[in-house]
Amino acid sequence: MSDPVSIVSSLAATAFVAVAGKNADPIVRPSDRADAQINGVLPLAKSLGRNPREVAEELVSKLNLEGTCSKVEIAGPGFINLTFDDGFLLRELQKALTSERLGVGAAEVSRRIVVDYSAPNVAKEMHVGHLRGTVIGDALVRMLQFVGHTVIRENHIGDWGTPFGMLIEHLLDVGETSAADELSLGDLNGFYKAARAKFDADDTFKERARLRVVSLQGGDSETLRLWRILVAESTRYFNTVYQRLGVLLTDDDLAGESKYNDLLPKVVERLRDKGILEESDGAEVVFPPGFLNRDNEPLPMIIRKGDGGYNYATTDLACVLDRIERLQVSLMLYVVGSPQAQHFQMLDAVCRMAGWMGDTDEAVHVAFGSVLGSDRKMLKSRDGDTVKLVELIDEAIDRAAAAVANKNPELSESERANVARMIGIGAIKYADLSTDRIKDYIFDWDRMLAFEGNTAPYLQYAHARICSIFRRAGVDRGALRGGDIAITHPAERALVIRLLQFDTAVGETIERYSPHRLCTYIYDLATDFTAFYENCPVLKAETDELRESRLRLADTTALVINRALGLLGIESPEVM
RNA sequence: GCCCGCGUAGCUCAGUGGAUAGAGCGUCUGCCUCCGGAGCAGAAGGUCGCAAGUUCGAUUCUUGCCGCGGGCGCCA
Numbered sequence A: 001m002s003d004p005v006s007i008v009s010s011l012a013a014t015a016f017v018a019v020a021g022k023n024a025d026p027i028v029r030p031s032d033r034a035d036a037q038i039n040g041v042l043p044l045a046k047s048l049g050r051n052p053r054e055v056a057e058e059l060v061s062k063l064n065l066e067g068t069c070s071k072v073e074i075a076g077p078g079f080i081n082l083t084f085d086d087g088f089l090l091r092e093l094q095k096a097l098t099s100e101r102l103g104v105g106a107a108e109v110s111r112r113i114v115v116d117y118s119a120p121n122v123a124k125e126m127h128v129g130h131l132r133g134t135v136i137g138d139a140l141v142r143m144l145q146f147v148g149h150t151v152i153r154e155n156h157i158g159d160w161g162t163p164f165g166m167l168i169e170h171l172l173d174v175g176e177t178s179a180a181d182e183l184s185l186g187d188l189n190g191f192y193k194a195a196r197a198k199f200d201a202d203d204t205f206k207e208r209a210r211l212r213v214v215s216l217q218g219g220d221s222e223t224l225r226l227w228r229i230l231v232a233e234s235t236r237y238f239n240t241v242y243q244r245l246g247v248l249l250t251d252d253d254l255a256g257e258s259k260y261n262d263l264l265p266k267v268v269e270r271l272r273d274k275g276i277l278e279e280s281d282g283a284e285v286v287f288p289p290g291f292l293n294r295d296n297e298p299l300p301m302i303i304r305k306g307d308g309g310y311n312y313a314t315t316d317l318a319c320v321l322d323r324i325e326r327l328q329v330s331l332m333l334y335v336v337g338s339p340q341a342q343h344f345q346m347l348d349a350v351c352r353m354a355g356w357m358g359d360t361d362e363a364v365h366v367a368f369g370s371v372l373g374s375d376r377k378m379l380k381s382r383d384g385d386t387v388k389l390v391e392l393i394d395e396a397i398d399r400a401a402a403a404v405a406n407k408n409p410e411l412s413e414s415e416r417a418n419v420a421r422m423i424g425i426g427a428i429k430y431a432d433l434s435t436d437r438i439k440d441y442i443f444d445w446d447r448m449l450a451f452e453g454n455t456a457p458y459l460q461y462a463h464a465r466i467c468s469i470f471r472r473a474g475v476d477r478g479a480l481r482g483g484d485i486a487i488t489h490p491a492e493r494a495l496v497i498r499l500l501q502f503d504t505a506v507g508e509t510i511e512r513y514s515p516h517r518l519c520t521y522i523y524d525l526a527t528d529f530t531a532f533y534e535n536c537p538v539l540k541a542e543t544d545e546l547r548e549s550r551l552r553l554a555d556t557t558a559l560v561i562n563r564a565l566g567l568l569g570i571e572s573p574e575v576m
Numbered sequence B: 001g002c003c004c005g006c007g008u009a010g011c012u013c014a015g016u017g018g019a020u021a022g023a024g025c026g027u028c029u030g031c032c033u034c035c036g037g038a039g040c041a042g043a044a045g046g047u048c049g050c051a052a053g054u055u056c057g058a059u060u061c062u063u064g065c066c067g068c069g070g071g072c073g074c075c076a
Helices: A006-018 A041-046 A052-062 A086-098 A128-146 A163-176 A174-186 A188-201 A203-217 A221-245 A259-276 A312-326 A337-355 A389-407 A413-433 A456-473 A490-500 A502-512 A515-535 A543-569
Strands: A027-031 A034-037 A069-075 A081-086 A113-117 A150-154 A276-279 A283-286 A303-305 A330-337 A360-368
Touching: A006 A027, A006 A034, A006 A041, A006 A052, A006 A081, A006 A502, A041 A052, A041 A081, A041 A303, A041 A413, A052 A069, A052 A081, A052 A259, A052 A456, A069 A413, A081 A086, A086 A490, A086 A543, A113 A128, A128 A150, A128 A221, A128 A330, A128 A360, A128 A389, A128 A413, A128 A502, A128 A515, A128 A543, A163 A174, A163 A188, A163 A203, A163 A221, A174 A188, A188 A203, A203 A221, A203 A502, A221 A413, A259 A283, A259 A312, A283 A312, A303 A312, A303 A330, A312 A337, A330 A337, A337 A360, A389 A413, A413 A515, A456 A543, A490 A502, A490 A515, A490 A543, A502 A543, A515 A543
Parallel strands: A113 A150, A113 A330, A330 A360
Antiparallel strands: A027 A034, A034 A081, A069 A081, A276 A283, A283 A303
């Protein structure tokens, strides 16, 4: 904990106990009238039936802020305005600097957590719809790991179900080798569409597909061999996308639906043993209370279809069993689009009815909105198709390369390519991460690649320029660390306070699984650095001491930007 | 019909039970021989969808309504 607001808050809490005789939230918040303000006096006075200003005075007398605040004043009806002591801020900054995580505290309790994200479908193209889930999930994984949790990534790919009948038959028609080539090249849409077209147009093909599904589910070894080709080629393709995108997912994280096949009968069995499985319209279902259908009748979660087959609900239940009983996790994050909200509510309800999840187990639907075009409709390519993720990546890098060539023509070709990659990918990711995930967001190339405003290029540029200060100074950043930092200007002070808020920013981001909070923080930090850089000459500082102090502030800022962007899965170029 | 989410400046978006609601872009007026303009200073622009309620205090919480999007039994 390095945020002065948190530190002062806990000090205030003890004073509140002294005055109130019980725990009371001091409600300490950052303030624009001082560094922080204590808002908890008014509600406390109300509950004590006392005059607020009187209570405020008593509180101030019991508040030991020696060494943390240089000024404490009561204002208005009973607010207490606090001004932090500069020495205190600088001590905290030094502590943060020498800490492992730049002041960010470890989680109070380290948990085992599954993060379920990305989830593309085998033999189907990855498109913009997969972008958000992949990027948000990856950022959450990085942050949770950062604060000390044990994170298990799970990529729940769609590798099972009726479409595989037609896909396998199409594979046979095309020939295994050329089909594999087609898939590994990434022409998944073409493959899927061709299969689909035949399925729709040709009754004998449809029959073959139907029979193939049966033998797939029956475990026919030849069919499984063919199925594995589809899965292997698809996942190989997914991996190339993940690598280009710079996300953590690998084959080790694959947890396709097929993986849970053996568990499905057990799910049914255990629900039946629990006495909550019912028969309805020929299907075996569970009715979690409170869910109604169109006609205001109880809405079931279908465990086993009328034809004896299983569906996604069963698989998801099996997943929960596996995660809780085998992986021993207590928290499951589902980074999945918001349209599936009701499904996850029912899933949670059924797991609790079944007793699989207890009071300490949590399943959180980390829901996110859709990616829209400028017309506010689902983003589509010109021909009305979904936009392929790889094409999006290509275009981002192309556009970034053009911007870099324009901004810094001096860069060598290979440097430019590398920087363009970092900027392009960063821009896409940041655009996705920087707005509240629950809302739909409007995809706009010009905005996300702008060097002004709350964008990745702006933040990356801020980082690169700080690096350039050191190149120009001819100073080794590492060698500088540990030395004195001074506050001689309000802009330096504001920057120090902001640097200390990194802890809170990460904490709030994790608490709400909302990466945009961290984005806002980095942007504020960059803005504060700009004000500092504008007002406080660094290389031309009046004295060597001041120059070094300011270089240290620049260094710290760059470290935090780099680390924070890293937590979002975004790289920080040193030149651009 | 029922349920869920969203509705903040012209546009894209932050934000909060507290004392004058913020940013970027766009618009307008100035400024700077600046460590790479990520420029700087200022102006205009908002009944925080509408209406009640809870509260000392609501844009934030509750309810109703309006608008938009999504979901609502054998797809995932």
